[in-house]
Amino acid sequence: MPRNPKEPAPDQDPVSHVDLNQSPEEVLEYWTDERMAAAKPREIQLPEPEPPAGQD
Incomplete structure (x- = not known):
């Protein structure tokens, strides 16, 4: 079954990260x-x- 692309794979960190190839000025201009x-x-x-450890 295909996985929802918005959900991270089980082995991925749920926090997103993107390497930018734009300058800070270009980012500000975009937003x-x-x-x-x-x-x-x-x-x-x-x-x-x-x-917590020790509690069941």
Whole structure:
């Protein structure tokens, strides 16, 4: 069954990382007020915390 591309693979860190090839100025130029207003944050699902050692 194909995996949802928005969900990380089991062996991947759920936090995204991208190597940029743009200058800081190009990034700032891209993120106009209109784009910022329309942007939707990425949903981050953190793993469930494990119970403290010694508790069952």
